[in-house]
Amino acid sequence: MWRRLLLRLAAGLGVVVGATTLTFLLLHLAPGDPALHLVGPAASPEQLAARRTALGLDRPLPLQYAAWLRRAATGDWGESVATGRPVAGMLGQAWPATALLVGLSLALTYLLGVSLGVVQSAAGRRADTALSALSVALYAMPGYWLALMLILVFTYQLRVLPAFGAAGLDADFLAPGARLMDRLRHLVLPLATLTLIGVGGIARYVRGAMRHAAGAPFVLALRARGIGEARIRALHLLRNALVPVVTLLGLSLPALFSGAVFVEAVFAWPGVGRLMVEAVSARDYPVVMAATTVSAALVVLGNLAADLLLAAVDPRVR
Amino acid sequence: MTAPPARTRERDPLLSDGRVRLALAILGSAGLAALFAPLLVTAHPHATGDVTATRFLPPFATDPAQVFHPLGTDRLGRDVWARLVYGARVSLATGLLATGLAVLWGTLVGTAAGVWQGWLGIGLMALTDFFLALPRVVLLLVLAALWKPSGTLVIVVLALTGWMSVARLVYGETRSLMARDFIATARALGAGRPRLVRRHVLPNVLTPVVTAAALGLGHAIMLEAGLSFLGLGVQPPAPSWGNMIASGRDTLVNAPWVAIAPGLALVLVVVAASLLGDALADRLTPS
Numbered sequence: 182m183w184r185r186l187l188l189r190l191a192a193g194l195g196v197v198v199g200a201t202t203l204t205f206l207l208l209h210l211a212p213g214d215p216a217l218h219l220v221g222p223a224a225s226p227e228q229l230a231a232r233r234t235a236l237g238l239d240r241p242l243p244l245q246y247a248a249w250l251r252r253a254a255t256g257d258w259g260e261s262v263a264t265g266r267p268v269a270g271m272l273g274q275a276w277p278a279t280a281l282l283v284g285l286s287l288a289l290t291y292l293l294g295v296s297l298g299v300v301q302s303a304a305g306r307r308a309d310t311a312l313s314a315l316s317v318a319l320y321a322m323p324g325y326w327l328a329l330m331l332i333l334v335f336t337y338q339l340r341v342l343p344a345f346g347a348a349g350l351d352a353d354f355l356a357p358g359a360r361l362m363d364r365l366r367h368l369v370l371p372l373a374t375l376t377l378i379g380v381g382g383i384a385r386y387v388r389g390a391m392r393h394a395a396g397a398p399f400v401l402a403l404r405a406r407g408i409g410e411a412r413i414r415a416l417h418l419l420r421n422a423l424v425p426v427v428t429l430l431g432l433s434l435p436a437l438f439s440g441a442v443f444v445e446a447v448f449a450w451p452g453v454g455r456l457m458v459e460a461v462s463a464r465d466y467p468v469v470m471a472a473t474t475v476s477a478a479l480v481v482l483g484n485l486a487a488d489l490l491l492a493a494v495d496p497r498v499r
Numbered sequence: 500m501t502a503p504p505a506r507t508r509e510r511d512p513l514l515s516d517g518r519v520r521l522a523l524a525i526l527g528s529a530g531l532a533a534l535f536a537p538l539l540v541t542a543h544p545h546a547t548g549d550v551t552a553t554r555f556l557p558p559f560a561t562d563p564a565q566v567f568h569p570l571g572t573d574r575l576g577r578d579v580w581a582r583l584v585y586g587a588r589v590s591l592a593t594g595l596l597a598t599g600l601a602v603l604w605g606t607l608v609g610t611a612a613g614v615w616q617g618w619l620g621i622g623l624m625a626l627t628d629f630f631l632a633l634p635r636v637v638l639l640l641v642l643a644a645l646w647k648p649s650g651t652l653v654i655v656v657l658a659l660t661g662w663m664s665v666a667r668l669v670y671g672e673t674r675s676l677m678a679r680d681f682i683a684t685a686r687a688l689g690a691g692r693p694r695l696v697r698r699h700v701l702p703n704v705l706t707p708v709v710t711a712a713a714l715g716l717g718h719a720i721m722l723e724a725g726l727s728f729l730g731l732g733v734q735p736p737a738p739s740w741g742n743m744i745a746s747g748r749d750t751l752v753n754a755p756w757v758a759i760a761p762g763l764a765l766v767l768v769v770v771a772a773s774l775l776g777d778a779l780a781d782r783l784t785p786s
Contacts, residue, residue, distance in 0.1 A: 196632045203633075204641055211645030317777075321769035323721050325728050326744055326762035329751060337752050439636035443725055447748075457637065458729060461644035469641060476634050484632070 189488060193481035200477035201253075201470060205246050208466050249470065259467040263460070268471045271456060276475055278347055279452030283441050283479075286372055287434070290379035295419075295426065297380060298387025302395070303414060312384070320381030324440045328374040328447040335370060343367050346449050371448045375440050379433065386429055390422035397421070424495045431487030435480050453479075513782070518774040525771035529764070533587040541567050542578035544585040545736035550576045555754045573743075573757045574750050582738035583760055589739040590768070593654055594720035600658035601719070602712045605665025610700055612666070613673025614692050624670060631663045639722065643731040653732045657719050665711045672704045710779040717772030724765055740765050 216232040217224075224232075233239045237248060252259065258268035301312045336344040343349065349363045394400070395418060403413050442454035449455065453472055460468035513519050532539060547553075553562045553576030561567050562576075570579035612623040630638075642656040676682060676699070685699055726732035727741025735742055740761040747758025 196629060199629055200633055203638075207641055207645060317770055317773055318766060321717065321721070321766050321773055323724060323728075323744075323762070323765060323769075325725065326758070326765065329744065329748055329758050330762070333751055333755055333758075435632070435634045438634045442636045442640070443728070446729060457640060461640045462730070464644075473637055473641065476637050477632075480632065480634055 186485075186489075189485055193485060196481050197474060197477045198250075201250070201474050202246065204470055204473045205249065206242075208469065209242055209245075253471075253474070258471045261460075261465055261468050263463045263465045263468070268467045271468065272453065272471050272475055275451060275453045275456045275472075276479075278450060279438075279441055279445070279454060280479070282368075282371055282375060282444070282450060282452060283434075283437050285368075286375040286379065286441075287430075287437060289372070289376040290383060290433075290437070291426075291430070293376065294380045294383025295387050295423075297384035298391060298422075299414065299419060301384065301388045302391035302418070303410075309388075313388075316381035316384040316388075318381070319377055320385065322378055322381075323443070324374055324378045325443040325447050327378060328370070328444055331370050331374060332447075342369050344370055344448060347451050371444050371450050374447075375437065375444050378440055379437060382433070382436075383426070383429070387422060387426055390425050391418050394418045394421040424491070427487060427491045427494050430490065431484040434483035434487075438476055438480060513778070516778045518778045522771040522775040522778070525767050526775070529587055529768050529771075530591060532584050533591050536584045536588060539584050540578065540581035541569075542581045544581040544738050545577060547575045547577060552576070555750070557754075558756055570760050571754065571756045573746060573754065579743075579757055579760050582743055583740075583764055586738040586740045586743055586761060587764065589650065589733050589737070590720050590723060590741075590765070593650060593657070593723045593733075593739075594716050597654045597657035597661065597719045597723070598712055598715045600654070601661035601715055602665050602708060604658065605662035605711070606669050606701075606704070606708055608662065608666040609669025610673050610696055610704065613670045613677060614696055614700060616674070616677070620670075623666075627663050627666045627670075630660070631667070635660050636722075636725075639726060640729075640731065643726050648731050648734055650733055653723055653726055656726075657722055661715055661719060665708065665715065668707045668711050669704050672707050673700050676700055676703055706779070706782070710776055713772055713779055714776035717769040717776070720772070721765065721769050724761075 216229055216236055216238055220228050220232050230239075237245055240248075249259075256269060258272070260267055261271060264271075297312065297316065301309050301316075304312065332344040335342040343366055347364065347367050348360075349355075349367070352360055352363050355363060391414075399417070400413060403417060438454070441452065442457060444450065445452045445454035446458050453475055456468060457472040457476070459465075460472060514523075548564065553564075553572055554574050556562055556568050556572040556576075558571040558579075559567075559569060560571060562572070566578075568578050568580065570583065572578055573582070608623050608627060612620040612627075614620075638660050639656055642659065643652060646652050682695060682699055685695060690698070723732055724739065724741030724744065727739040728745045730742070730745065733739035733742055735746070743761040744758050744765075747754070747756075747761070750757055
């Protein structure tokens, strides 16, 4: 168990370092010079050269990368090219928002998805088909479009929920209770979007796993002992169906994070995804590097957590 | 649209599956609409006339010039239906090309790793797992933002980030094939590995490949729209479902149809692709 965990940790570290290497290479292979971006088109060649030297861009690539890695390891992520603020501070502010959104959504997605899948496995043919149609439609729905539709209904038509940012403009002047309510109200639409687009996939998967488990010989044995269908489903089938579902948990994190990028973009949610989109369009190299590292690390850690959970659910894995 | 499934024992037509019929109907009409786009529209997809007179017309409206707009017009007075149909060209072509490239490359990696199981196989699959562990959208963003946005770039970028699941699937299938007797027989008869791949492995991995392609198509179409939505894909004024949704975002209050129409089209096509993929996958693993 511990050996396995250490191996996974090492592999995860490899993925994170690999991701930064890849991003670094891509950033430097791409046309366009960040120094030119900074000094502007009117600068003289000498000014450009001076800026390149200042940024370390005139040194060989491996050296630049080693320097970045050394500084990143000590927590120095450099400064944003666009805003001049320290990148570590920007990310420090952004990641809790993303973690909150993705974490809550992960829990809700699985809760709803597993319930839907279980209900479907017990439902009659008609209800099953209807719910299948619903789950495949949710699965096929782009997050940013669903987000716009929810905004259309809940913000513009019903005027009940805010659709911009993580807190109201007056948040600082509210009493603690009201401030919490304000936060929660801002969370509803992004969270609902991110959750709904994920529910379909999980439900489809759980339904399949339940059906698969229903064919196992132990079900026949349970029935022969006179145990009721509802009890079999709740205690025995679900437990067996959950094993592949937990494996899916690790795989759904990258997808969830990807979804968060779009959802954050639509709702102006102040998380890593929005930071990333903004940095990428502004060619803010240090921010892109840091955001890639953080998102890769989040995904790797999530996978690791899923692995541990799997060991808890399935004794055979231990 | 789809290749026929690999030889199956009972040869029952795939069309007896309701999901497949629905999927083919949707994909077929989208494909036909894209092909015959000029015949289906009453207005030019990105020419603008008298903007103040023709903008924000609701669906089924006729403008002062007596042009009928079945899905209304956007803020520049452009016909939403025309843009939708021309956008289908972009979405479907991008999706098909990107998926085709991804499937080709994934199959290549998967079979190579399955047939040459030494260091080459280990290396290739480690690479696959590495790319699989990266958040795809992050990679897409970095790739798409660094070069000048264009349709070609989107295709390349989607292919580069979409081949891994195909490779995994084909690799698993190839490995199990390599352990079978008929491969051992072929080897004993002196068949080299290239011949094994051509004659024995590739024909047998066709079904999983087609399945992966159908599922990948839906993803590719959705991601293309996503990139265009963020302004990193197809550039206006050329219509794509993604940039149509993005432009509809700003006019959500006074002209919601601008964003609703391309979104619905997108959902329908992606649903069709996943239904097709599901049906094919069910045939792969009979329960």
